[in-house]
Amino acid sequence: xxxxxxxxxxxxxxxxxxxxxxxxxxxxxxxxxxxxxxxxxxxxxxxxxxxxxxxxxxxxxxxxxxxxxxxxxxxxxxxxxxxxxxxxxxxxxxxxxxxxxxxxxxxxxxxxxx
Amino acid sequence: xxxxxxxxxxxxxxxxxxxxxxxxxxxxxxxxxxxxxxxxxxxxxxxxxxxxxxxxxxxxxxxxxxxxxxxxxxxxxxxxxxxxxxxxxxxxxxxxxxxxxxxxxxxxxxxxxxx
Numbered sequence: 488x489x490x491x492x493x494x495x496x497x498x499x500x501x502x503x504x505x506x507x508x509x510x511x512x513x514x515x516x517x518x519x520x521x522x523x524x525x526x527x528x529x530x531x532x533x534x535x536x537x538x539x540x541x542x543x544x545x546x547x548x549x550x551x552x553x554x555x556x557x558x559x560x561x562x563x564x565x566x567x568x569x570x571x572x573x574x575x576x577x578x579x580x581x582x583x584x585x586x587x588x589x590x591x592x593x594x595x596x597x598x599x600x601x
Numbered sequence: 602x603x604x605x606x607x608x609x610x611x612x613x614x615x616x617x618x619x620x621x622x623x624x625x626x627x628x629x630x631x632x633x634x635x636x637x638x639x640x641x642x643x644x645x646x647x648x649x650x651x652x653x654x655x656x657x658x659x660x661x662x663x664x665x666x667x668x669x670x671x672x673x674x675x676x677x678x679x680x681x682x683x684x685x686x687x688x689x690x691x692x693x694x695x696x697x698x699x700x701x702x703x704x705x706x707x708x709x710x711x712x713x714x715x716x
Contacts, residue, residue, distance in 0.1 A: 590636075594644060
């Protein structure tokens with residue numbers, strides 16, 4: 488079982504607001520990821536981290552930013568939300584060095600920007 | 602470039618029957634991993650099964666098995682004895698040999714189990 492938590496589960500917010508999506512894991516995993524998923528579509532990687540103070544952009548360009556100050560915490564921030572940011576955001580983590588490198592996902596945050 | 606293709610947007614299966622969900626992949630890496638995830642309507646992604654490119658035997662996890670045909674670059678998921686709770690979207694994903702561990706996902710297949 489994976490212990491990775493995302494809050495909030497649902498967020499409806501107005502254009503121009505700053506938002507932070509929280510992601511925490513209690514498994515001590517070094518690697519963490521953020522994916523964006525539009526309804527009924529595939530997931531696209533937007534950010535990842537190898538460990539504390541390490542962040543990289545993913546395959547899909549995103550206006551969001553991330554930080555990794557603690558191993559267990561990997562928040563995603565949108566400085567000024569727009570309707571085009573409406574989507575589901577999924578956080579995942581995996582242990583470093585494990586041969587399978589299975590990623591375990593949180594429940595996701597469904598963001599709607601009006 | 603790596604790519605995952607799932608050609609079945611939607612599938613129906615009768616309860617208690619077996620169903621196969623197709624997945625083909627493309628990669629130039631010699632070492633890679635293939636994954637299947639289940640996504641119920643609630644939105645979370647649930648890991649089901651993993652197959653490594655060097656694994657000689659097909660992976661099995663309970664009612665899930667992975668039909669791995671390396672030469673054909675296919676990694677089909679077989680669900681035996683389908684249950685109503687299996688109704689969900691299923692994603693095939695691949696991890697390449699790079700150290701990032703990032704996954705490339707297919708478009709997904711929606712499975713509906715009929716009573």
